[in-house]
Amino acid sequence: MRLSNFYLPTLKETPGEAQIASHRFMLRSGMIRQQAAGIYAWLPLGMRVLTKIENIVREEQNRAGAVELLMPTIQPGSLWEESGRFDAYGPEMLRIKDRHGRDMLYGPTNEEMITEIVRASTKSYKQLPKMLYHIQWKFRDELRPRFGVMRGREFLMKDTYSFDASPEDARKSYLKMFAAYLRTFKRMGLETVPVKADPGPIGGDLTHEFVVLAENGESDVFLDKDLLGRTVPDASTDFSGDLEPVFKEWTSLYAGTDEVHDEAAWAEVPEDRKLSLRGIEVGHIFYFGTKYSEPMRARVQTADGKEVDMEMGSYGIGVSRLLGALIEAHHDDDGPKWPVSVAPFHVGLINLKPGDEAADQLCEKLEAAFEKAGVEVLYDDTSDRAGEKFARMDLCGLPHVVTVGPRGIKAGEVEWKNRGSGEKSGLPIEGAAEKIIAEVQNKLATLSA
C-alpha cells in the first residue's frame, strides 16, 4: 500500500480527552475518530488491526468446533420479556421504538436470541452439543464512556453460546472455550491470565475472566505469580479430547478478581508469589446452566425420554477493546509496538528521497518482494520531511521499518529498524527483503504455533 493512496490522518496534538496511552495513540495515529461519546469510526489503519484481531478470534473459535452465524443488532423487546430482562436490564440498554411503536433494542448481548434460535430446531439430546458464535457490534449506553475503545458504547464483541444436554457435557464445552481463549490471546502476542470471576446467584466455579495485566486496568486482580508464563495449548491440541489437564494447569493456583477475593486462600500463597495488580478484562466465560433455557422453555429429550432444559454457557471476547489492551501492553513514548500478527502492516518502507531514480527503484523492488511473499508493506512515498516520516512510522507502530535513501544506496545498504526492540542496523541491499520476510514469517509462525 502506498501512503499516497492510503488514508492516514495522523494528528500532531493529543486531543485533551485522551487520558491513557491507547486512547491517545489510536486518535493520534489516525486509527479511530470519535463520532459521538463512546462511538468511533474505524479509520483504515484501525480497521486493519480490528480485522486481524477478528480473524484470529474466528480461527480459534472454528478450531475449537464453534460454528459461526450472525445475529442482527436490532432485537425485538418481546424476546427479552421471555427472560424477564427487558425490564431488568437498566439504562445501559438502548431502547428504541420503531415506526409502528413496537419496542425494539440494540442488542447489548444475545443470550435470548440464540436461545430462541436453538430452541426452534433442537428437540433431542442427539442434536447436542452445539456451540455457536457471532462477531457483531453491540451497544451499551454507558453513563460515562471513556478510555476510547476500552469503554465505548458501540463495540465489537465475539460471543459464543454452548448448548448441552447435561452439566457434564456443558463442562466440556466450557473447557473448549477456556483453551481456545488461551490460544486466541497468545496468537495476538498478549499475555493473559484466567482469573476466577463472580458467578453471582448462579454460583459454581465455572466462570473466568481473562485479564491482561496493565497499569491502566480497570479491575483489581490477585494472583499467584507462578501462573505467569504457563503453557498455552498448541495448534495440534485435540479440542474433542480431554482438556481437563489444560484447565488444571491454569486454575490450580490462586487467581481471582476482587469480587471473589478469598482472604483465607490468599493467605496460603507464599508472600514472594503474591501479585496484586490491575487488569484489563478482554474475555469472560461463564457456565450459567438453565438461567435462560428454563424461562424460555428451551428443552431437549434425553436418552431415557425425559425432557430437560438445555445447559448453557456464554463466552465473550471484547474484539474492539482488545486494540486498547494491546496498546496498553505494548507501547513506548512514540507510539504502539504492534505484535506482528495484529500489526496494521508488517513493514513500513520509507523513501527518503522520492523522485531520486535509484531510491524509487529500490523502494519499488522491495515493495514488490514483500507483497509477493504476503508481507504487508506501507510504503511512504510522500515528499514529507524525513523527521516527519520517521515519527509517523513510530506512531503507526509497524514491527519493521526499512529506510531507503541515496546515501545508503551508495554504501550498498538500507536501514532496518526493529520497532519492538528499537534496534537499528544497516542491511546489505542484496538479500534485505529476504531477511525481513523471514523475520516476519518466523514470528508469525511462532505466535500461531
Place this chain on the structure above:
Amino acid sequence: MRLSNFYLPTLKETPGEAQIASHRFMLRSGMIRQQAAGIYAWLPLGMRVLTKIENIVREEQNRAGAVELLMPTIQPGSLWEESGRFDAYGPEMLRIKDRHGRDMLYGPTNEEMITEIVRASTKSYKQLPKMLYHIQWKFRDELRPRFGVMRGREFLMKDTYSFDASPEDARKSYLKMFAAYLRTFKRMGLETVPVKADPGPIGGDLTHEFVVLAENGESDVFLDKDLLGRTVPDASTDFSGDLEPVFKEWTSLYAGTDEVHDEAAWAEVPEDRKLSLRGIEVGHIFYFGTKYSEPMRARVQTADGKEVDMEMGSYGIGVSRLLGALIEAHHDDDGPKWPVSVAPFHVGLINLKPGDEAADQLCEKLEAAFEKAGVEVLYDDTSDRAGEKFARMDLCGLPHVVTVGPRGIKAGEVEWKNRGSGEKSGLPIEGAAEKIIAEVQNKLATLSA
C-alpha cells in the same frame, strides 16, 4: 465440515409469508431466521454465503483503489442537521434517544459522516482523490418489509464515497466504480446491466443502477438487447488508466429505469432489440457533486489557491440483498443453484451408509483430499434416510454433490451430480477427488478472471 457438527436447521414446510423463491429457499435451507419484521439472523449456511459475497465486493473495491474503513451504525442527529437531512429523511430513519436524551439514529447511509471525517483532515487538492468505503449494517424502517433479505429493515451494504477536487477527476472516480461493479457482479456469477437512473434535482448523466434481470424484480427497466453479454473488464485492468472505453461499451446503447424512460430515444431502438422487463437493483452509483460538501463546508484549496467544495459521489452495493438476487437468478424447484464463487460449500459429500467401514473410509479420504486442496466440503455423516439427504443437498444448492455408498464402492465408483446442470454420472473412485477439485478450481478461476 461435518454436518453433525454444523448447524443446519432446514424446514420441511414453507413458511406462509414467503412469496418469492429466494425468501422461501433461504428460510427452508436454514440460511436465515426471522427475528422481527425485516430483521433476520444469518444462520451458518447463510453466513457463509454472505461472507463470500462480502469478500468479493471487498477485493474488487481494493483493486479499484478504494480504501476500507468502518463507520459505526449509530450516528448523532446533530451531524444530519448539518446537511438538513435530519428533518427531511422521513419515517424510514430509525430515530433513537440515548440515556441523556440526545438525538441519535441508526445510519441508513453515511454521506454526512464520511464528509465529516474527510473534511477534518483534507485541506489541499494534493490530498485528493480519495475513495473510501465500508461494509456495514444499515437500518431503514420500511413500512412493509417483504421478500426476505430483498427488502429487509436491517441490511448489509457496501458504500463507497469519492472525493475529488474537480468534476473531471470525479468522473474518473465514477468510472472506477462503474468498472469495479461490472467485475464484482460477474465474479459472483451474476449477469447485471447498468441502466441510467434518476439523478433527481442534481441532474447530469452520472448515475446508474446495476440490475439483475429477473421476474420477481421490483423495478421496470427498458434496454437494448445488444447490451447483454458485453465484455466485463478483466483482472488485469488498470484502474488508474483510461476507463472511458469500458463506460462507452456499456452505455452507448439504450438502458434506463422507468423513472428516466425516454420515449423518443426508445423509439429509435430496433423493435427486435427492445427488452422491457423487471429488474432487481443490486448496485447504485451516483455522482452528486457538492450536495453534501457545500452545506457541510468540506473544502480544499486548489493549485491556484482557490477554495472549492469537494466533488463527491457515492456508490452502494446491497450485500445482503445480493443473496436474494442470486437465488432469483439461479434456482430450480428443489432449491438454489449457487455459483461456485459464492456457494456456502463447493462440494456436498453424502455417505449413504455411515457405520459401513468402506463407506466411512472413502468419505474421510475424499473429505481430506478436498480440504487439502482448499475445496470446501459439507460432509453429510448423519444417519438420516438417503432421500432426505439428497433433498437436503439440493435445497442447500452446493455446486457438486458426491454420493458414496457400499454398492458404488463395489463397482469402483462414486456418484457425481452437477447441481447446476442436474447431470449425474458415475466417477471411478481413483481420481474422483482430483476431477472435482479441478472442476471447482477452473470455474473459480473463470469467474475471477
